[in-house]
Amino acid sequence: MSEKIVVVGGGAGGLELVIRLAKKFKKNDAVEVTLIDCNPTHIWKPLLHEIATGSLNSNHDETSYLMLARKHRFSFVLGRVDGVHAEKRLLHLEAIQDDQGNSIVSERSVNYTRLVLSVGSLCNDFGTPGVEAHCLLLDSRVQAERFHQNFINELHRIHANDNGSSAGSLADKNVAGMADENNDNDQFDRLSVVIVGAGATGVELAADLHNVAKSLPEYGFNEFSSDRLRVLIVEAAPRILAQLPERISHSVTTELEKIGVQIRTNTMVSAIDANAVSTKSGERINADLVVWAAGIKAPAFIASSGLPVDRLGRVEVNTFLHVAENNSVFAIGDCCACPMKDGSMVPPRAQSAHQMASAAYKNIVATINGSSLKPFVYKDFGSLISLSEFSTVGNLMGNLMKGSVFIEGWLARMFYLSLYRMHQSAVHGFGTMLLIIVGDTIYKATRANIKLH
Numbered sequence: 001m002s003e004k005i006v007v008v009g010g011g012a013g014g015l016e017l018v019i020r021l022a023k024k025f026k027k028n029d030a031v032e033v034t035l036i037d038c039n040p041t042h043i044w045k046p047l048l049h050e051i052a053t054g055s056l057n058s059n060h061d062e063t064s065y066l067m068l069a070r071k072h073r074f075s076f077v078l079g080r081v082d083g084v085h086a087e088k089r090l091l092h093l094e095a096i097q098d099d100q101g102n103s104i105v106s107e108r109s110v111n112y113t114r115l116v117l118s119v120g121s122l123c124n125d126f127g128t129p130g131v132e133a134h135c136l137l138l139d140s141r142v143q144a145e146r147f148h149q150n151f152i153n154e155l156h157r158i159h160a161n162d163n164g165s166s167a168g169s170l171a172d173k174n175v176a177g178m179a180d181e182n183n184d185n186d187q188f189d190r191l192s193v194v195i196v197g198a199g200a201t202g203v204e205l206a207a208d209l210h211n212v213a214k215s216l217p218e219y220g221f222n223e224f225s226s227d228r229l230r231v232l233i234v235e236a237a238p239r240i241l242a243q244l245p246e247r248i249s250h251s252v253t254t255e256l257e258k259i260g261v262q263i264r265t266n267t268m269v270s271a272i273d274a275n276a277v278s279t280k281s282g283e284r285i286n287a288d289l290v291v292w293a294a295g296i297k298a299p300a301f302i303a304s305s306g307l308p309v310d311r312l313g314r315v316e317v318n319t320f321l322h323v324a325e326n327n328s329v330f331a332i333g334d335c336c337a338c339p340m341k342d343g344s345m346v347p348p349r350a351q352s353a354h355q356m357a358s359a360a361y362k363n364i365v366a367t368i369n370g371s372s373l374k375p376f377v378y379k380d381f382g383s384l385i386s387l388s389e390f391s392t393v394g395n396l397m398g399n400l401m402k403g404s405v406f407i408e409g410w411l412a413r414m415f416y417l418s419l420y421r422m423h424q425s426a427v428h429g430f431g432t433m434l435l436i437i438v439g440d441t442i443y444k445a446t447r448a449n450i451k452l453h
């Protein structure tokens with residue numbers, strides 16, 4: 001019987017998996033490997049906050065799925081899956097339309113013999129009023145680019161106001177202190193960004209915004225400086241990075257405060273409107289831009305397809321990464337709820353997606369060969385938080401170490417950067433990854449440090 005393995009979602013986990021499967025079966029005509037993604041190009045999700053601030057150009061860092069499909073010999077289907085019919089082994093794909101709403105491709109079905117769901121996660125607004133209408137999210141490249149455009153628009157608005165006013169230098173204007181959070185009488189226009197959620201996304205975005213603000217005067221925004229950017233992180237938990245060890249949280253708090261980021265912990269957001277974030281305690285915090293980065297959930301089609309899900313809509317898998325003992329459906333990465341020995345779930349991280357891709361690869365090959373499957377065991381190699389050019393903080397864990405080792409500064413930065421290079425190596429091959437590093441160095445030397453259009 002011929003096999004058709006379909007991987008839905010070419011992200012941190014799915015793309016690595018599909019490439020390994022394609023390499024394994026490239027000489028086997030009885031096995032067809034297909035990737036379906038709703039986007040034509042791949043961008044590693046942990047880079048999205050850098051696209052949002054403009055420190056990274058998405059056009060430079062994207063990789064075409066069709067190019068990868070040609071190189072590694074798999075099939076690529078562009079489309080958004082909105083339903084799984086597990087009994088019939090069929091996927092349903094939405095129609096594709098152009099910007100004007102004209103139909104390009106009608107809705108259709110794709111069959112499979114083995115399916116891997118790796119569709120990642122979306123921001124979870126926990127039903128908070130106003131999030132959909134007024135918040136910017138960082139789930140996808142499109143959303144990161146939307147944030148970037150809004151950010152640039154705000155800079156132009158402030159710049160035009162500066163040039164329209166006859167007032168003197170920034171120092172002369174006696175800018176109100178950062179502690180004066182809601183001072184609307186402040187004569188000098190400031191850009192106020194509120195980030196809801198102090199996980200890795202919110203924290204890294206806050207630091208990168210301040211890093212970009214430092215360079216703005218060099219690029220024509222003469223009167224802009226870091227003290228005119230007010231970034232406030234609002235977090236319901238008692239500390240930032242609540243999922244990570246306390247020492248990392250403490251160290252990141254100190255670094256963020258040093259660069260001027262304000263942090264409010266123990267603060268629950270109750271609603272968002274066009275001008276402000278309201279808290280449960282009745283306070284209104286004025287904001288030009290609000291980013292929602294508080295928690296995740298899985299895409300809704302998983303639950304509506306009748307697959308077993310947890311309270312975040314993530315498909316429940318067993319330790320072999322099978323869905324509901326169904327050995328034709330696997331799930332990996334953020335979209336699955338995979339139990340660990342202690343009863344908790346594998347955390348939604350790029351390193352989890354990477355490890356699951358590797359385990360799913362071995363188990364898919366084993367099911368095809370009729371050999372026995374191996375349970376997936378998550379290994380926490382530590383966590384690293386990049387505070388842009390200011391610092392990198394984290395911990396490393398490994399077989400050779402007892403417990404975790406705290407690292408920061410240059411060494412931590414090198415480990416952080418190596419995560420992306422390892423992903424590039426898995427996708428393009430080691431040699432091509434080295435060439436990409438050379439290309440990136442030349443690109444950086446010949447372009448502006450930040451994207452301002």
Ligand SMILES: Cc1cc2nc3c(=O)[nH]c(=O)nc-3n(C[C@H](O)[C@H](O)[C@H](O)COP(=O)(O)OP(=O)(O)OC[C@H]3O[C@@H](n4cnc5c(N)ncnc54)[C@H](O)[C@@H]3O)c2cc1C
Binds near residue numbers: 014042119
């Ligand atoms: C700003 C930011 C910073 C982060 N930083 C870190 C970090 O430093 N370290 C870390 O470990 N993790 C980090 N993460 C989390 C990490 O990005 C995710 O855990 C990881 O990408 C999950 O991988 P995945 O393969 O499950 O999903 P993704 O990488 O999200 O890939 C999902 C893919 O599925 C596609 N897709 C989605 N829905 C559909 C559909 N219905 N049909 C077809 N295709 C679909 C998407 O286009 C995408 O290509 C960060 C996340 C963000 C947003």
